[in-house]
Amino acid sequence: MANKLLALCFSSIVLFALSVTDVLMMNESLCRNNTVLARNCCRLPGIINQSIVDDCDDKFPHHAPAKPGVKRAEGSCVVDCMYKTIGAFQNGTLDLDITLQHISQTVGQYPNFEPLVNETVSWCYRNVTENPALQNSVGCSFIPQEMNDCVKKMLFMSCPPSNWTTKVECDDLKGKIVEGCSYSSLY
Ligand SMILES: *[C@@H]1O[C@H](CO)[C@@H](O)[C@H](O)[C@H]1NC(C)=O
Ligand SMILES: *[C@@H]1O[C@H](CO)[C@@H](O)[C@H](O)[C@H]1NC(C)=O
Ligand SMILES: *[C@@H]1O[C@H](CO)[C@@H](O)[C@H](O)[C@H]1NC(C)=O
């Protein structure tokens, strides 16, 4: 428990130190060039209730893959829909308590991951709401997308040993996250 929190703090510091690079500008093709997928290194619990994910998936067509180096004008409408449905994203504002409440129910069901929920959600909430680059979008917001991605990155970085696949290629994915790759580009 203490070790897990320490690891989480450490990875937070590393990630925070590197947070000056704009994650949205990271070269996606470099992020995607891997021999393993993140889901095969650490199987993460669902962050948002699967039935809500499915409903939102049905409502919104997925984005075409971004052209390398081209900054998107809007965030994922699917994730925007998910956070609106749980009531955590209203009027362009992310609500920490509602987000935490929901993720405590989903991720919190897994005893190995439950101890990571509070710190992860609070840290990501701060990281996302304090990033001015995410505040403006033309259509669907970047905020829920980045929040969700951040939570997955942090859980991945602190993946409990019994859920982690010991493989050099998996460690390499942690390195890519530190370099600024999104979780979704590694998934
Ligand atoms: C935190 O925010 C910065 C941008 O301010 C971003 O580059 C970084 O990837 C974020 N960290 C995580 C874990 O999402
Ligand atoms: C992808 O990775 C391989 C092996 O790590 C490397 O040889 C190749 O240059 C990489 N390609 C790109 C586009 O980065
Ligand atoms: C993590 O591993 C435990 C066993 O150690 C297992 O019960 C649990 O389902 C795993 N979690 C996920 C999300 O796969």
Ligand SMILES: *[C@@H]1O[C@H](CO)[C@@H](O)[C@H](O)[C@H]1NC(C)=O
């Ligand atoms: C991204 O990386 C690929 C492969 O190395 C390269 O072909 C492409 O020009 C890069 N794009 C940008 C915008 O840096």
Ligand SMILES: *[C@@H]1O[C@H](CO)[C@@H](O)[C@H](O)[C@H]1NC(C)=O
């Ligand atoms: C959202 O904004 C509208 C108009 O600005 C306001 O009437 C409403 O009370 C706000 N709702 C919340 C939940 O803050």
Ligand SMILES: *[C@@H]1O[C@H](CO)[C@@H](O)[C@H](O)[C@H]1NC(C)=O
């Ligand atoms: C997801 O939502 C369904 C329907 O509201 C509910 O029955 C189920 O318990 C929820 N699952 C989790 C993990 O909260």
Ligand SMILES: *[C@@H]1O[C@H](CO)[C@@H](O)[C@H](O)[C@H]1NC(C)=O
């Ligand atoms: C997370 O926070 C809630 C409410 O503040 C608290 O009841 C719970 O014990 C905390 N869980 C952990 C693992 O720290």
